[in-house]
Amino acid sequence: MPLREVYLDNSATTQVYPEVIKTMQQIMGEKFGNASSLHRRGTEAERILQASRRAIAGILGAKNEEITFTSGGTESNNLAVLGIARHYLRRGRHLLTTAIEHASVLEPFKQLEREGFSVSYLLPDERGIISPREVTAALTPETTLVSIMHVNNEIGSIQPLSQIAAAIKTKNPATILHVDAVQSFCKLPLSPEALGIDALSISAHKIHGPKGVGALYLRAGTLLEPLFRGGGHEKGLRPGTENIPGIAGLALAAQMGIKDRKVKASHLQNLKEKLINVIQSEHPRVKLNGPRMEEGAPHIFNLSFPGFKGEIILHALEQKGIYVSTSSACHAGSKDPSHVLKALGLKKESLEGALRFSLSYLNTAEEIAYAATQINAVIHKLKKYHGL
Ligand SMILES: Cc1ncc(COP(=O)(O)O)c(C=O)c1O
Structure with a gap:
């Protein structure tokens, strides 16, 4: 654990x-x-x-x-x-x-x-x-x-x-x-x-x-x-x-x-922007899939890490205690890429390297900062391993 x-x-x-x-x-x-x-x-x-x-x-x-x-x-x-x-x-x-x-x-x-x-x-x-x-x-x-x-x-x-x-x-x-x-x-x-x-x-x-x-x-x-x-x-x-x-x-x-739905939504939007910005500032090839940052729901977003398999990142993050998913839970066991990402017209590399992040208003800014640091470290390690 x-x-x-x-x-x-x-x-x-x-x-x-x-x-x-x-x-x-x-x-x-x-x-x-x-x-x-x-x-x-x-x-x-x-x-x-x-x-x-x-x-x-x-x-x-x-x-x-x-x-x-x-x-x-x-x-x-x-x-x-x-x-x-x-x-x-x-x-x-x-x-x-x-x-x-x-x-x-x-x-x-x-x-x-x-x-x-x-x-x-x-x-x-x-x-x-x-x-x-x-x-x-x-x-x-x-x-x-x-x-x-x-x-x-x-x-x-x-x-x-x-x-x-x-x-x-x-x-x-x-x-x-x-x-x-x-x-x-x-x-x-x-x-x-x-x-x-x-x-x-x-x-x-x-x-x-x-x-x-x-x-x-x-x-x-x-x-x-x-x-x-x-x-x-x-x-x-x-x-x-x-x-x-x-x-x-x-x-x-x-x-x-x-209760306080709007306050929760703005807290979530802050967490989402923070997490995406910290990851993208260190790994500029990481791409936000689907809606733009300001137009999507504040609690769900999807990032592609081109060159890597989403599942590999998922398990590397799991070792650090960070839980994310590659697609919807009911699709998680499937080898096929997500039908949602395919419908967006994503290329193979982006499809394979996709991860879904979904937040709760109970997540704290400190948790997000920790997650961002760990995600960046995992990507650096994988890049090094693959000689990228
Ligand atoms: C958009 C959407 N619809 C329906 C469901 C199914 O809901 P339940 O798990 O309560 O059957 C889910 C659950 O993942 C969902 O995300």
Whole structure:
């Protein structure tokens, strides 16, 4: 075990707040009822469920009944994409998404293609941004669903959602817009109502909450075909006994995460700029992939170290207690380069030498200074080893 650790893989997952652990433990131990039971234990659990729903709805500026709890971002995305496309099948069979979505969006679209839908995949520009004009151009009268993520989990590009939503609603008011907001929830301003979003996915473990719990916002009047059949929980949209400790953990993490959001964002932006500047000043060939420094999300960025393999740097940094990743966590075992970086048009050398850094507002300036020093030292050592 290294002497100290600096965790810079917060897009993969985050450390759970001690307050969240405590609340969940209390609920598991003392308030273990089933929210559907009619006795006191049941109403106690039901009250926690409804308070959690109010908390998430409040943060999103939504109505309580527009929030459905799920087992996480993957389920929320599957439920939205498969459920909406299948429900509105008779309206049309054309769907629109982007080439840089998370696998939990792309794979459901692949499934829908097998079911006879036609899917268009929009490419981003070199900064990882999808043009609202291209969204408009790709819409057909048959397009029932558009799914576009808010913040990309590998490069931190932020999609211009309000322009995209306006473009869709102007050309095709009945088309439904789903947004994977797993990496932006509690980090960027996000109001589905104000932006014109009809469905939106969130996940607890990206905001210092527990794994295996998330939610889907579904605008009142938007319908979907459920994935599961069973009891009538969550208005039948997501049957299954509710995970009350997890849901309470999600609500508490969100309430803690949203507090002083702007202060946290500016702290993160400072850390990000510091880390990139210190590395690039010593290693000028290191390249920032995707959005420019000032336009990307403050907590996620991707650097290419040309001439080196990302994985080699990752393990060298691990020895120093610094944890980063080569791409998204679900893709980490794969030998193929990241589909997101490929969609940016990166050359082989940049693809191979890419590393993702993802910060939490709990990272300190001192941690970032330590990480920058260690990263620079590792690169110097590798250059020397390779005679560069
Ligand atoms: C953009 C994005 N969407 C969806 C997910 C899946 O969320 P979960 O891990 O809660 O299933 C992730 C997780 O990596 C993500 O980064």
